[in-house]
Amino acid sequence: MTKKQYLLTPGPAPIPEKIMKAMAKPIIHHRTPQYKDVVKTVNRDLKKIFKTKNNVLTLTSSGTGAMEASVINALSPGDTAIVVRGGKFGERFAEICSAYGVKVVAVDIEWGARPEPDMVEKVLRETPEAKAVFVQLCETSTATVYAVKDIGDIVKKTGAILITDAISGLGADEFKMDEWNVDIALGGSQKAFMIPPGLSFVALSDKARDLIKKSKLPRYYYDLGRYEKLVEKGDSPWTPAITLVIGLGEALSMIMDEGGIDNFIARHGRDAEFVRKSVVGMGLSLFSGFPSNAVTAVRVPDGIDATVLISALKEKGVTFAPGQAHTKGKILRIAHMGAITRKDLEFALGKLKETLEEL
Amino acid sequence: MTKKQYLLTPGPAPIPEKIMKAMAKPIIHHRTPQYKDVVKTVNRDLKKIFKTKNNVLTLTSSGTGAMEASVINALSPGDTAIVVRGGKFGERFAEICSAYGVKVVAVDIEWGARPEPDMVEKVLRETPEAKAVFVQLCETSTATVYAVKDIGDIVKKTGAILITDAISGLGADEFKMDEWNVDIALGGSQKAFMIPPGLSFVALSDKARDLIKKSKLPRYYYDLGRYEKLVEKGDSPWTPAITLVIGLGEALSMIMDEGGIDNFIARHGRDAEFVRKSVVGMGLSLFSGFPSNAVTAVRVPDGIDATVLISALKEKGVTFAPGQAHTKGKILRIAHMGAITRKDLEFALGKLKETLEEL
Numbered sequence: 001m002t003k004k005q006y007l008l009t010p011g012p013a014p015i016p017e018k019i020m021k022a023m024a025k026p027i028i029h030h031r032t033p034q035y036k037d038v039v040k041t042v043n044r045d046l047k048k049i050f051k052t053k054n055n056v057l058t059l060t061s062s063g064t065g066a067m068e069a070s071v072i073n074a075l076s077p078g079d080t081a082i083v084v085r086g087g088k089f090g091e092r093f094a095e096i097c098s099a100y101g102v103k104v105v106a107v108d109i110e111w112g113a114r115p116e117p118d119m120v121e122k123v124l125r126e127t128p129e130a131k132a133v134f135v136q137l138c139e140t141s142t143a144t145v146y147a148v149k150d151i152g153d154i155v156k157k158t159g160a161i162l163i164t165d166a167i168s169g170l171g172a173d174e175f176k177m178d179e180w181n182v183d184i185a186l187g188g189s190q191k192a193f194m195i196p197p198g199l200s201f202v203a204l205s206d207k208a209r210d211l212i213k214k215s216k217l218p219r220y221y222y223d224l225g226r227y228e229k230l231v232e233k234g235d236s237p238w239t240p241a242i243t244l245v246i247g248l249g250e251a252l253s254m255i256m257d258e259g260g261i262d263n264f265i266a267r268h269g270r271d272a273e274f275v276r277k278s279v280v281g282m283g284l285s286l287f288s289g290f291p292s293n294a295v296t297a298v299r300v301p302d303g304i305d306a307t308v309l310i311s312a313l314k315e316k317g318v319t320f321a322p323g324q325a326h327t328k329g330k331i332l333r334i335a336h337m338g339a340i341t342r343k344d345l346e347f348a349l350g351k352l353k354e355t356l357e358e359l
Numbered sequence: 360m361t362k363k364q365y366l367l368t369p370g371p372a373p374i375p376e377k378i379m380k381a382m383a384k385p386i387i388h389h390r391t392p393q394y395k396d397v398v399k400t401v402n403r404d405l406k407k408i409f410k411t412k413n414n415v416l417t418l419t420s421s422g423t424g425a426m427e428a429s430v431i432n433a434l435s436p437g438d439t440a441i442v443v444r445g446g447k448f449g450e451r452f453a454e455i456c457s458a459y460g461v462k463v464v465a466v467d468i469e470w471g472a473r474p475e476p477d478m479v480e481k482v483l484r485e486t487p488e489a490k491a492v493f494v495q496l497c498e499t500s501t502a503t504v505y506a507v508k509d510i511g512d513i514v515k516k517t518g519a520i521l522i523t524d525a526i527s528g529l530g531a532d533e534f535k536m537d538e539w540n541v542d543i544a545l546g547g548s549q550k551a552f553m554i555p556p557g558l559s560f561v562a563l564s565d566k567a568r569d570l571i572k573k574s575k576l577p578r579y580y581y582d583l584g585r586y587e588k589l590v591e592k593g594d595s596p597w598t599p600a601i602t603l604v605i606g607l608g609e610a611l612s613m614i615m616d617e618g619g620i621d622n623f624i625a626r627h628g629r630d631a632e633f634v635r636k637s638v639v640g641m642g643l644s645l646f647s648g649f650p651s652n653a654v655t656a657v658r659v660p661d662g663i664d665a666t667v668l669i670s671a672l673k674e675k676g677v678t679f680a681p682g683q684a685h686t687k688g689k690i691l692r693i694a695h696m697g698a699i700t701r702k703d704l705e706f707a708l709g710k711l712k713e714t715l716e717e718l
Binding site: 011024027062096099100101197198222223238241319 | 364366368370371373374379380382383385386387388389391419420421422423424427454455458459460547549555556557576577578579580581582596597598599600601602603678
């Protein structure tokens with residue numbers, strides 16, 4: 001027996017035994033009624049997670065594939081997009097836009113801060129030609145949750161659409177696609193969904209669909225129109241990642257059994273609060289001014305290198321994520337999403353305290 | 360206990376217990392030495408399968424994603440490409456080229472035939488501006504193996520590159536990327552590789568790399584240059600489909616244990632020959648003039664609807680693939696790839712014979 005490993009990173013996150021077993025069953029063909037029923041159920045349950053009446057499309061790709069799909073389906077070369085850059089994933093949206101000839105008007109904010117709605121409002125007023133506003137729900141690199149609802153209230157009054165990368169936040173942080181006026185919402189499998197990486201999710205509003213009709217960027221694999229035509233039939237344009245979709249079906253049924261998405265999010269809120277209180281109790285400080293319920297970023301004390309701390313913890317079976325870019329060595333990130341339990345967190349935080357004392 | 364199901368379709372194909380178990384182990388993070396070692400071993404072993412000195416890049420996508428990657432990395436809008444269209448997957452290459460503004464000069468051949476090298480030579484002579492020639496190794500829709508070696512001999516003398524979709528053929532039909540002068544070779548996970556769908560593979564020659572430098576099509580997720588920079592370090596630009604890559608590592612080690620790729624292909628050749636002889640012995644005829652070792656397409660006798668036959672066999676636990684497009688109802692396709700055993704084939708062919716007699 002190998003010692004239990006505590007993988008507390010914001011993707012991949014641990015996968016429950018029940019889901020692993022579902023994925024390890026003999027594979028079935030994707031053009032069968034049996035598999036199509038799984039896809040239909042997955043779509044039905046994903047709508048509950050996204051809080052939307054729109055279909056949720058499942059793509060075989062990393063989350064970055066869904067981010068790219070949102071850009072190339074909605075926009076045209078020469079279009080202008082407003083991109084909030086408050087961390088690595090905001091930067092990624094800007095990079096994708098630039099790669100496709102979309103002009104980026106960046107709303108640059110300090111890492112760990114969130115975009116204040118009036119900043120977005122001001123930039124939108126100054127950029128009436130903007131076709132889209134890109135934000136994160138949770139900016140994973142800084143563990144910060146953005147006020148997507150407030151931004152939605154502003155964007156809905158304009159001709160622009162609101163594209164929200166909810167990849168790491170979905171299922172952990174509150175999210176209401178329709179009520180918050182989000183036009184394109186993105187998710188990823190390896191987060192609170194409790195399954196391995198390899199799937200991403202996209203849902204489109206009517207306003208997004210109207211813009212898509214005018215989009216002139218070339219696309220084929222990520223042509224969302226092809227997926228939209230098939231999803232209600234339980235079908236997809238290309239061979240899907242069958243076992244991951246089967247696992248997703250199991251995961252969604254577990255979320256529903258936990259009392260549905262609201263209860264699931266509430267549990268994440270309690271666990272996140274527990275982690276925040278615990279680290280503050282150790283004399284540490286939070287990196288983010290608006291901490292997410294999916295992941296907590298913690299500043300390490302002066303004189304301690306987070307990289308050394310993370311390595312020492314790994315020796316003890318506890319894996320935290322390091323900081324990215326300029327935060328590397330200065331912060332560590334503790335995920336509390338999906339199948340990560342309060343007991344796992346208690347154990348990991350105990351080891352963190354112990355190791356900090358040792359260093 | 361449910362009855363054993365015989366899934367004899369050209370993707371997904373059955374997955375050995377050993378591989379399912381490897382994929383069901385607790386997930387590990389992809390930025391760890393442990394996972395990076397898997398990626399390095401996978402690259403080393405995939406080179407043996409592709410018979411190439413070039414790195415083999417693993418993408419998180421369906422095979423169609425790799426097809427698209429070959430187009431958007433190598434070509435520019437307005438470029439001309441020669442595309443052999445002898446079935447659904449040749450047509451797909453043409454569609455992808457068209458979607459990206461690449462002019463298609465089609466070499467249209469009858470379904471079940473293969474492109475004769477002199478046809479390709481003639482079209483290349485008449486189209487000196489062609490930047491690429493697209494062919495399949497095995498055209499899955501017709502179960503036909505193409506003479507890629509002979510086509511490579513022709514293309515290498517020109518400025519064009521040879522792009523080969525070896526997705527369904529690789530591991531079953533002979534393939535030698537370097538010796539045959541293939542410039543971009545593509546593979547997919549759910550075929551002879553014995554793992555679920557969700558991964559695709561791309562290898563690039565130096566000639567392809569030179570063309571890629573000049574390519575002006577936009578790309579981000581499928582920007583192969585990003586993958587090339589990281590693969591030798593065991594890394595990838597986006598979060599990979601970790602469990603599928605772990606399964607791939609196990610599958611490649613099983614192929615090596617079977618005596619390596621040549622023995623593996625030889626076994627496929629023997630099983631394919633057995634299937635061909637058996638169906639001909641039943642009085643059926645082969646659909647393809649150049650049958651692949653991955654899959655056999657069989658014409659059903661006049662007066663029998665292949666769709667009815669396939670449904671009746673499914674009731675008995677045997678799943679064959681139907682024909683696609685105009686061959687639907689007229690042929691059935693029997694896969695004999697990867698983990699499909701001689702015993703499975705004997706059972707399935709027995710049921711085929713029995714059901715034909717019943718109908």
